[in-house]
Amino acid sequence: MLLQIHEPGETPLPHENEKGLAVGIDLGTTNSVVAISREQKVEVVRDARGSGLVPSVVAYPEEGGPLVGEIARRQILDRPEIVVSSIKRLMGRGVAELEKLGAKLPYELGPAAEGGMARLKIGARLLTPVEVSADILRAVKERAELALGRNVDRAVVTVPAYFDDAARTATRDAARVAGLEVLRLVAEPTAAALAYGLDSKSEGLYAVFDLGGGTFDFSLLRLEKGVFQVLATGGDAALGGDDFDHAVAARFLAERGGEISREETKQALVAARLAKECLSTQDSWDGTLMLDSGDSDHALDRAALEALIAPFVERTISICASVLEDAGVEAKELGGIVLVGGSTRVPLVRRRVAEFFGREPLADIDPDEVVAVGAALQAEALTAGSDTLLLDVLPLSLGLETMGGIVEKIVERNTPIPVARAQEFTTYQDGQAAMAIHVVQGEREMVDQCRSLARFVLDGIPPMVAGAARIRVTFSVDADGLLSVAAREGTTGREARVEVKPSYGLSEDEMAAMLRASIENAADDMERRLLTEARVEARRAINALEAALAVDADLLSTEERATIDATVEAVERAMAGGDRHAIQGAAEELEHRTKVFAERRMDRGIRKALAGRNVAEIGG
């Protein structure tokens, strides 16, 4: 579900606590990395050859389950039609948007899913980007479980800072489908800063330049005594090393001439990538492109590569300049520039960054692993506790469509999250019973230039003259950067019923079906989570009662106390068992049995407060 509509003031957080291992996962465009932190010592999970990178590539053979990683990547040359790569670029994208990409997209699009989410046609299968990402996450989770010998059920998953709400929601859903509870979505540059900051105990202003396979982020942070405060962020959710590969591949294909199939394009991209990587350390490259339609020889030197990719690199530099200006910070004020992402290995990128900032950037921690390291640290902080604090911002403004397709911004970008802003609306016709609301995200003035997040209808507005209704719509963005919307009709105090129609995204039914299809014990998983939540809640109730008894036990008669003690015991017994309904029932009974006690405590508190005041008044 893209947007969650709740009663005002009751925005829930989707996180829960369970004993078990929590890892940090960098779900990258090209590669994914998983790491675990124990007592702030981070270990990247590696394969037998020592590599921490799992290629974010999935192959879907006709027989058997999906293949993920290196084994899938090797299939690109032989069976490109069953392989999906760079799926992250499609996360949270609408069908129309993907159709616009059209020829550039090395996949065929199938009919959209029920909620409007795009689906790829891979062999005989129809797959949403959420499912493909879930397959990668599941493989990464299994890899960690194998290495750690323990069950892994929770994770901090990183997302590009510049990911909008739809892409963040899609990422969280993918983790859920993979059987992972998302403790927190953390912005990639923020995670990288966490890895550096904790490592070096740095203070001051830092910039993180994160150029991955498919996304570019630039974030400006202040580090101070364990606080990581994001001041401003900018980027491009569709700019990265993939663009370099496409530029090189396009050159090769132009040199060849002739028509090229979709599958051959994928193969040409593999060759382009090899050439690019080779030119990071060597001055020239030559090779043969072996495609079904024939072989062709190509050569490329570093200067030619740099000419091809320069426009993309310049775009990253101009984004840096505008983020610095946004924050009112000059390059010379920075304490350091951190490089993140495999594409920062390209010499032109390093050179331009050094020129622009007037200093050599930092790349002490492997730029491919630094994000997962930070995510692991945050996973530990959230489960075991920590003194560090991440204060992040909303990357893109949130707004509403108003008359004439103009966007009215409700929450400006770079506002610290969590944030809540309310906006009042009124009716423009007598007796108007419903109102359509269109939520968008982006910086442009016109709705059609922004990302459409959701359209919904407020209905059940009581009949009134035009302009009399007061409909207060509250936008809440939680610490994950996820939006929820609540609405209330003010004049009558009635809650307006809100219907959500996501512009695209998964419907709850689709999500449930995916969970059923992907995890055999999905129901168990869900039930276990609810059970944990019930226990946490029952424990809270008992602890609160014990604290109250420590102060006010004298307010109870012996019999009353005995009844309460017996009820507490019943709750404890229920908690020891595995029936969540029994726990909830016992906790409700406890609440009921302690009602009088609570009232007497209030009475006593009030009397004390008033007596104190009278004394003070007399004294004064």
Next chain:
Amino acid sequence: MNDMPRTSGADPAAAQAAALAACWSCRGPVDPASLFCATCKAVQPPAPIDHFARLGLPRAFEMKVPVLEQLYFGFQRQLHPDRFAGAPAKARQISQSQAVAFNEAYETLKDPLARATYLLKISGAPIEGEGAHTIHDTGLLDEQMERREALFEAGDLATVEAIATAAREDAKAAIGAIGGAFARGDLAAARIETLRLKYLVKLGEEARARRARLGAAGTA
């Protein structure tokens, strides 16, 4: 046992008179301004107080931003949702509303224009929205009109830069004047200077946009 009340059910009016609320968790009396229940330590919802009081600052325009930041970080360390990752759902939800309240207070108070606007609003002399009286200061309006026209007509980066620099300098002067006016308790003067600052900030933003357009045209 002589403290045993005969009535059952605390009187909400009495609770209000005593300035007490019921803790959501242990249901005992709690000071509505406190962040945590003194008895059961449960996090409490944000109190209905102004941004200055929330951060423990005096209600004044003068502000040492580093002091504000230290206070803000200190509260967020206690209340940010990251600190409640394993807590019951209700505690997590309250921590989020506390973090929202502190973020809003911090955002409002750290910026001179937002701070002045807010201070005028809670002092009963708002410059915008309901209850705001029109300000008749034709001098101020004329001056701003002239500057915007000059910016609109500026054809080169140097001219735009000069207008932007002047706007920045004048904004600094306006901030000084706002401080002086609030210190004297002269809300009328504070309103005019705040309005001036608002125009100047807007002018600065427009200059930036204009510069970006001229820059883009220059490289194209």
